[in-house]
Amino acid sequence: MTVAVVASDSPEGREALVRAVEEAELRGLPLIALLVVDANSVSEEDREATTLATQQILASRGLADAAFSIRVEPDAGDPAGAIVDLVADTGASLLVIGSKRRSAVGKFLMGSTVQRVLLDSPVPVLVVKAAEGGGTR
Template sequence: MTVAVAMNSTPEGRAALLAGGAEAQFRGDDLVVLSVLDADEVSPADRDSVESQARELLGDTAFTTRVEPDGGDEAGAIVDLAAEVGATLVVIGSKRRSAVGKFLMGSTVQRVLLDCPVPVLVVKAEH
């Protein structure tokens, strides 16, 4: 069993990482940190950066990372990576957006919720 966390460097991404780490420990599951980057390729420096950010927040918690380019579809990349790692739960961070903001720019979180074949835990950052 695997808990997959969609992490980025925003407060919401950090909140998702902390919640996902706690959930994986509670369940006794493996933890996989997923990061999709808006890039054509992912460099070793990108992978190291994601790994160090996650290590900073998770401390001694065991985890693996998967860093991939988003291919222009961040939500699709998250769902695909979650399937590849065999996730039984996906954790993602969210921030409040107006209905007009969602209409104009879409919502990655909404797409993950609708497209992901496993349960999704959505967390908000504390403000």
């Protein structure tokens, strides 16, 4: 069992990472950061860049010692499906994901990856948003 977090370099993604570290420590579980890239394949450079970005986010929040692993996969045109598949493949017991605040009309017109993940995830999902004004907490 692990705590999985959807990695992204956004205020919501950074907050999700911090909360995932807290949840992993609370539960005594390892942390795995999941990144789904808009591509047909993933290079070693993608994996290294994701690892470095994750380490920098954790260090900036005073969590440099947090242990984690990275899983980077292509989305094959369906980011929500790829995230759900990764969660199942990793054996995660919890998924943490960041979400932007959007109006009901915006959600209706554009769909929502987070909404699809919530509906299709095989494990509980903790949805996190960044604090108002773009900062975290």
